[in-house]
Amino acid sequence: MSYEVKLNDRLARVEVLNQDGDKLLVSVDGIEYDLDFVKIGKGSYSVLHKNRSYNVELIPRNGVKKYQVHTLKNSFEVEIIDSEAKYLASRKKEHEADDEAIICSPIPGKVVSLLVSEGEVVEAGQSLVIISAMKMESEFKAPKKGKVISVKVTEGQTVESRQELVLLEYS
Amino acid sequence: MSYEVKLNDRLARVEVLNQDGDKLLVSVDGIEYDLDFVKIGKGSYSVLHKNRSYNVELIPRNGVKKYQVHTLKNSFEVEIIDSEAKYLASRKKEHEADDEAIICSPIPGKVVSLLVSEGEVVEAGQSLVIISAMKMESEFKAPKKGKVISVKVTEGQTVESRQELVLLEYS
Amino acid sequence: MIRKVLVANRGEIAVRIVRSCREMDILTVAVYSDADRKALHVLYADEAFHIGPSPSVDSYLNIDNIMRAARLSGADAIHPGYGFLSENPEFPSRCQKEGIIFIGPPPTAISTMGDKITARRTMINAGVPVVPGAEGKITSEAEAFEVINQIGLPVMIKASAGGGGKGMRLVSKEGEIKSALRSASSEARTAFGDDSVFIEKYIESPHHIEFQILADSHGNVIQLFERECSIQRRHQKIIEETPSPFLSSERRIQMGEAAVAAARAVDYQGAGTVEFIVDKDQNYYFLEMNTRLQVEHPITERVVGVDLVKEQINIANGNALQLKQEDLKQHGHAIECRVYAEDPANNFMPAPGLVTHIDIPYGVGVRVDGSIYEGFEIPLYYDPLIAKLIVWGKDRQDALERSRRALREFKIAGVKNNLLFLERILLSEGFAGGDYTTHYIEENRDFLMQEDRCEDHCEDIVIITAFMEYLQKVKKASPKEMTAIKNNWKDYSRVRSVLKL
């Protein structure tokens, strides 16, 4: 059985061909890898491929399917695409043309100013909310012209990363 | 309900009197402690007592009852004495007068020489086994005069820490 | 003799100060806000006192609360660190009143240097060069021409009430003066309701170079050479080095003497830093004096061979400096990289959050000062500086190669950080050649924002490893965990187009 794995923007097809102790035979996009594959700790692996040594550290992000991955020289975002992820991706695609948008905070912080209220019509680029984090203030703007459907936060409130701030309906 | 806790050679009686969030009231051998008690990570705690700051790290040893404990300046062995441990202790006491003894290796290593065989009578202080670890050889000797009931290892064999080497019957 | 020090700060500098105190057998008292109960300085100090809610203004900037902690703890001295109250003259005044030693300069030195105009005048009187310009507001076009004739083009016309780049005009040619004056004035009026402007020499290709000062209470003042601080993003230093690859030996000596003169002019005591702006011809001008320890002080510690915190404490104890100017030398080269919880790709936006994993570099020539640990939640209330990597090498090339090695070994997960960005800077030609100004990051944005390509088959190896870990976890997952995964899925089915800005 083969799976799809996403590394940054690349989608790769992976299949385990054989596993015998530390010896692992896998194919990635048709290339076969004969590996000495050893777990050395929680989320930490030593992989030898043709005597090249890779020390790979996996830090899980939200469950078991997304990882931040470090090698000595690089860092990556990796996601395992299983049937559930595929379903979600298709749902997301379906909704992509939606004329609604939720403005989320990309960072945790504190709402220092709310510049719009429900029902207000905003122009593209108009500032909606100002979030302060670590001595720096960031303005969040409307990507397109639209109407404010709802405001999900209040001034002074602390928000998490990805928390919803404002819901817009584009016009 | 109070428990007994062993720290190195000391046996202390501990009772939780009250716990409210990070505030913890406990007594140890009758002395009451009013603590700001916060878990900061796996087995790692920050304890403030009268503004004195203690950073306590617990490393479990064999399950949940024995810990190696580090503070900034000291290290301890701590054991929680629950009913099970009490039972074991009493069993052990019962057997203390036993005329049998298992000689165990305190370290992992390799058996380089077996100096006795089954049925042999040995004097107190007579060498039984030589274990080699990390470029150093250690001799293991009979604590009292006795007879070798059984030899549990063979020459060249690798042994774990606490693995049984020789069973003696004292005479 | 100081026996117990309250550290009125947090983060890496608080931990760093506690380390030196501990080496001197001095007890330490940490203070903390609500957000910092689990911060490393609280865990590491001998005592810890809560001083208020998370916002700095209610805790680390609250003099009353800090003085209360000092009294309760019986501390006989306070170290302010950098930032927060370290340059507030009221703080040492209060310490004086309450009979607690302030480990820093006297209040007058702080207030003189804290006021731009007073500082400028004091420096002129002390013979320290300042940026050429008019002393006050320009009241007429004629005066503007006169000033510009005097200081020479290019100049900067700046709104007196200005800030944030508004009401500012760069003038390079004589023909531009009139229109620039008018537009700056008018923009200033609109923006600040005040159309007055002043004129300053525009420093091209500027370098920020600062000199470390130590002054005791016996009149001894020494300088411990310079730090080159021109690698900046958002006007904040992120990489510093010493010696400066730009400065000539003669200029180094002159500037060192100027720095000593600056410190003497305000009867300075303690550790301080005199900042200069230096143009492409190595003309140098006093910019300001930081009357406290700097973030980047460790590179000076490394090449000169001192512990500046210990020197501060010795000075506060009334001891005379043991270091003599003539014995001081720069040995080798040191580079500091500041590690921030921020997203370089997103205009260096700060990124607080939970640190899930750290690998710290070790070995020859490597020092790390930090304040985070695995499981620590970096609070959103304070500066995003989380660690400093200080690397020494026998010369600049050696320090550079070692810094690259150490940065590669340095990994932080859970929060966005600038480790890769720092590595890109160290790999860039301009930095490697020692040829950079304060504009370096903006001028080289494209190169610096690129990602390193992965060599050989390493992408595939990463894919395989993540996949094997996934397979193992799925096999192991208990029914309970599977349910959790399913519920999570349900939540997702209400997905909408979610924008991240």
Place this chain on the structure above:
Amino acid sequence: MIRKVLVANRGEIAVRIVRSCREMDILTVAVYSDADRKALHVLYADEAFHIGPSPSVDSYLNIDNIMRAARLSGADAIHPGYGFLSENPEFPSRCQKEGIIFIGPPPTAISTMGDKITARRTMINAGVPVVPGAEGKITSEAEAFEVINQIGLPVMIKASAGGGGKGMRLVSKEGEIKSALRSASSEARTAFGDDSVFIEKYIESPHHIEFQILADSHGNVIQLFERECSIQRRHQKIIEETPSPFLSSERRIQMGEAAVAAARAVDYQGAGTVEFIVDKDQNYYFLEMNTRLQVEHPITERVVGVDLVKEQINIANGNALQLKQEDLKQHGHAIECRVYAEDPANNFMPAPGLVTHIDIPYGVGVRVDGSIYEGFEIPLYYDPLIAKLIVWGKDRQDALERSRRALREFKIAGVKNNLLFLERILLSEGFAGGDYTTHYIEENRDFLMQEDRCEDHCEDIVIITAFMEYLQKVKKASPKEMTAIKNNWKDYSRVRSVLKL
């Protein structure tokens, strides 16, 4: 130009060598035995080759297997580290034959210095003092008296074929000579079947002091000052420092010159160490030359400001030394503490096992070189050295205080280790006063084996914390885990009196 180095070693020194190679942009090849598949040097190097079963003789001492890995990897140079094959002249000879650069001295220098009698003669010819004594076997009582008259009492009578302290007699008074000769001879005959003995001056209150040497292929030889290595247990160094608190400046210069002469006498190339035994009057005698990098090389790196591995590689590349003797100086003071997986309370018995937890010290003046990580199983086949703490201070007192601070921050759990023992040494009066000989540990055993008492209520706090963790774990335990606990209990009911020896 060396482009790829195979490191024929393991543990901290292999990791340390890879670091410097990486800084020089040189690729690295690790080799590993069965036991070391997960060892840090394997994870950290660019490539890794398996070279045999766990016992050293089948892997790290197996020249054929290592040469095979070198060929397969295309390495153009081999670094032997210390121990293992580093002082086997056959190894550089094989490298020569196979056209691979050996990063170390020529085989002749190794073999000359490797043979005690040849080395002694060579040193005498070079004018380097050796321990006074007879050149060969003592054949009569008369000869013995003659020799002793010449060198003076006290002397050591030693079995020629001896070892392990057998056939050895210390003679302090003239009246003891005859009986000592007879008993040593007779004990030697019983133990080794050879009754011949020789006589050497007995060195009272001895110090082990060694000098670091660098020699290039262009005839330049420099010495990088001394390391005081007298803190030993089981005849192995565990704490080293530089400068030696015992040596006068004049004697330092003389010994440095003797070390250079020693190196020149064998046409040395590369990094090497000349070891001296020094008596209480600072008389010094050549002991041996270690023709390789020493474990304790980092303290020299720190105070002199060099990277000895990089110097080794530059020399192996045929470059001339850039360092000039007249420019070298000792800056400040450095102390190395060797961290061993061993049990000091149990005659320093080695303690391999699983490392469950590590806290590593950081900050100003602290360097750590190590080879373990959480989850690493320290193998039982090799040396128990697992880490080195190298601390710098502006003077000895400063280095000492910082070392104590750093040792306190250093925690290793899962395996027994000597961290507390090292701290006790640093706290002891004799060490603090710089007044110690190679007998220091045995003479101060009682103080060194004491445990630090815990201050205030810290014992109670520890008890509470462990108890709360226990309560939390018991509450959380799943039915499955509870069953496991119960089964465990059943096992225990077959308990017998189990002795640990």
